[in-house]
Amino acid sequence: MPASIKPKYRILTATELQQLEQEFIYFLASQSISVEEWLDYKRNQPNKVEEMIVRFSDFILSSTYQKCRLVEEVTSNGWIFYHFDDDQKEIRLVGITLDGSAAIDFRQVDRATLLNLLDAAPEGTLRVIQARKPQMADKVHEVDQMLKRGAFLSQDLTLFNQLEALASSL
Incomplete structure (x- = not known):
């Protein structure tokens, strides 16, 4: 080329x-x-x-x-959702990460059982995280950078909303 x-x-x-x-x-x-x-x-x-x-x-x-409204990033030590709120020009992040020495590889976890991990895992090994950050002026570039590091486009707002509700209740 x-x-x-x-x-x-x-x-x-x-x-x-x-x-x-x-x-x-x-x-x-x-x-x-x-x-x-x-x-x-x-x-x-x-x-x-x-x-x-x-x-x-x-x-x-x-x-x-x-x-794009939602990007997911699954690594060995976490499952993170990034929700793009274009009206507020921010990204809402919610996810589950390792917080200790649990022998969990999130890349091997089925999405249907993700929330069950919180109940099944020993106390103190997992945590629910939540954050907000301003969206970059160039959203397209920001999404592209996330995808280049291994994230993927998602439409699973149900799981995102469940995790966000759980994070807000803690």
């Missing part, structure tokens, strides 16, 4: 591109690229094809990250 064509975030995978085929067709049309032109690019201008895929990837990911 030429040095001048770098994605802002990442290039969509082949599977993602297949799933977004119709959106890609609309994207090409919005760029005034006809079917004939696209076929010509594919045959004769691979750099142009790569450029369009990078631009489409940037468009899709930017839009997705901007709409």
Whole structure:
């Protein structure tokens, strides 16, 4: 790929591109690229094809990250939710972390049993954490940075709300 064509975030995978085929067709049309032109690019201008895929990837990911409400981060020692409150321009964090020497690896914990861990774990080994912080001016960049360190987009507001209620009651 030429040095001048770098994605802002990442290039969509082949599977993602297949799933977004119709959106890609609309994207090409919005760029005034006809079917004939696209076929010509594919045959004769691979750099142009790569450029369009990078631009489409940037468009899709930017839009997705901007709409994101919830990010989860699961590590060996914790399960953290980050809720983006765009109205308040803040991120509400809630999660469960190790607070001691429990032999728990959260990466091996099923989400359905996450809350049960608090009851099952020995006293003082787990804690519920809660915090708030201002959202960065560039939310898209902030979400991208979280994903690059291993977090993932989530829609499980039910589990987030249960953890937040639990944290508030402690």
